[in-house]
Amino acid sequence: MSTYYASLFAEAGILLLGALSVYIILATGQLSLGNAAFMAIGAYLSSYLTVELGMPITPALIVSAIAAGTIGVIVGFPALRLKGIYLAMATLGFGEMIRSFFINFPAMGGSGGFHGMAHISVGYIWAWAGGILVVLILVERSRVWLEMQAVHDDETAAGLVGLNTVAIKVGAFGIGAAVAAISGGLFAHHHVYIEPANFGFERSIDFVLATILGGSTLGLGSLIGAILLVFLPEFLRPIADWRLAAFGTLLILVLLVRRQGIVDRTLLRGLTFRKAAS
Amino acid sequence: MSAPLLQLSEVTKSFGGIHALSAVTSGVPEGKIVGIIGPNGAGKTTLFNVITGAYRADSGVVRLNGTALNGLPPHQIAREGIARTFQNIRLFPSMTVWEHLLVAQPHRESWWRRLLPVGWGDPAAQVRAVEVMEFFGLTDLRDRPAKSLPYGMQRRVEMARALTARPKLLLLDEPVAGMNHDEAEEVRQLMLKLRATGLTILLIEHDMNFVMRLCDYLYVLDFGVLIAEGAPSEVRTNPRVLDAYLGKDE
Structure with missing residues (x-):
């Protein structure tokens, strides 16, 4: 594999985790436009741990995930009072807040960025991305996931059938944040240099886009979305300056035809040749 | 009547100036099917919403097996043993x-x-x-x-x-609304089987035939006030009920 493709695969793995972080929160009906902030927390914290404290990368990622997850839970509580577009705006604000915090945080290089991380392989990135995806696909068949779906579908009814909607929504924020932090830690140790501009609004939008494009009702959708988002613009390179416009057009077309994203449960049932419900 | 499974004491709930429920006191004995009837807007669904914690009562106490449920979030009330269905299926x-x-x-x-x-x-x-x-x-x-x-x-x-x-107590909000006679009869049979297992049921229903044939005991609500209670045969002939409700269309 050429370094060019290796680098694209690495990007896809990192984006997959970012997309999953949005997907987990979205599964409870909450749209977060600020997940790049959790990614930033993971990137900076894990880099600090490996560079300044000499911690190996794997425990550094785990510590970062726990820290970001805790912050996610803290953010999740005020988020309970907001719905739909208002929640999206609040999370966007949170994202900008964290980004500007790192600009004004000289201990980690401020706007000049931070470096010194040891480079990690594509295989290591995909061990995390693939591992988390597989775990998530199993969790999608669990009671907890059904409860998340119930909160997504009808929060009031979910409460009245005995589900603790607060714990479910806040928990989803925490887990989503932890996954975004892993994405950030891998990003930092893949690029071996990070700066606050890496974790801006566009990054959060990329996560949401990969989730929505691939299919926001399945973890597998995030995989497809992430791969398309990374590789499609590359394959469109022959049309040079128009490639991003062409990519945007494709995106609109896909969403017009399949609002639910490329994969959903119905499609999956068809593909696995299971007996379709009559 | 022995100590009822569900006990409402002086439950009151207002929306603005409207008294949806005025000092409603009632009990649902264990293992019985109890019906709440009354004209539209009588406060029947509001009563369900107060019992299940979707609304908070202004005053009064709701007790299940002696445990006060007031102020508990809906999911905890559900875990105490109350399950419900909705008038507009949810x-x-x-x-x-x-x-x-x-x-x-x-x-x-x-x-x-x-x-x-x-x-x-x-x-x-x-x-x-x-x-x-x-x-x-x-x-x-x-x-x-x-x-x-x-x-x-x-x-x-x-x-x-x-x-x-x-659940210990099942609340059904118009369980046979929109069903034809045969479907309603099937549901009635299912309810009787459930009662035989010891389940207690409290239901709201407009289908009088269904209510009269199924319920062991009835409460009649009108403008948030309990105006009558008793066995179906008693309620059927109660003059206040006939005035308020049955008299209108029968």
């Missing part, structure tokens, strides 16, 4: 019938087992879901999205979902 649009039968079951397993696929993590939940699915005749519809089913079947799914929670 199923989860993204879920199949089968998933509805799993989602509302109380947790018996540790938290990490709940993260495993249901078959590995909580086989007992599957057993319970199958039981209830067979009881309500939903087996053939197992993998259908619940929202795609005919109206009468959706009502059954909702009742089935409520029952998987193993």
Whole structure:
């Protein structure tokens, strides 16, 4: 594999985790436009741990995930009072807040960025991305996931059938944040240099886009979305300056035809040749 | 009447200046089917919403087995043993019938087992879901999205979902609305079977024939005030009830 493709695969793995972080929160009906902030927390914290404290990368990622997850839970509580577009705006604000915090945080290089991380392989990135995806696909068949779906579908009814909607929504924020932090830690140790501009609004939008494009009702959708988002613009390179416009057009077309994203449960049932419900 | 399973004492609820419920005091004895009837806007659904914690009562106490439920969040009231259905059916649009039968079951397993696929993590939940699915005749519809089913079947799914929670008290808000006579009769038979298992049922219904033939005891609400109670045969002939309600169209 050429370094060019290796680098694209690495990007896809990192984006997959970012997309999953949005997907987990979205599964409870909450749209977060600020997940790049959790990614930033993971990137900076894990880099600090490996560079300044000499911690190996794997425990550094785990510590970062726990820290970001805790912050996610803290953010999740005020988020309970907001719905739909208002929640999206609040999370966007949170994202900008964290980004500007790192600009004004000289201990980690401020706007000049931070470096010194040891480079990690594509295989290591995909061990995390693939591992988390597989775990998530199993969790999608669990009671907890059904409860998340119930909160997504009808929060009031979910409460009245005995589900603790607060714990479910806040928990989803925490887990989503932890996954975004892993994405950030891998990003930092893949690029071996990070700066606050890496974790801006566009990054959060990329996560949401990969989730929505691939299919926001399945973890597998995030995989497809992430791969398309990374590789499609590359394959469109022959049309040079128009490639991003062409990519945007494709995106609109896909969403017009399949609002639910490329994969959903119905499609999956068809593909696995299971007996379709009559 | 021995100490009732559900006891309402002086329950009052207002919206603005409207008294939806005025000092309602009533009891639902264990193992009985109790009906609440009354004209539209009488406060019947409001009463359900207060019992289940969807609304908070302005004053008064709701007790289940002697435990006061006031101020508890809805999910805790549900866990105390009250399950309900809704007047406007509230199923989860993204879920199949089968998933509805799993989602509302109380947790018996540790938290990490709940993260495993249901078959590995909580086989007992599957057993319970199958039981209830067979009881309500939903087996053939197992993998259908619940929202795609005919109206009468959706009502059954909702009742089935409520029952998987193993409630002590089942609240049914117009369980046979929109059903034809045969379907309503099937539901009546199911309710009788449930009563035989010891379940207590409190229901709101406009279909008088259904109510009179099913309920052991009736409460009549009018403009938030209990105006009568008693066995169906007594209520049927109570002059206040006839004035307020039955007299209008019979």
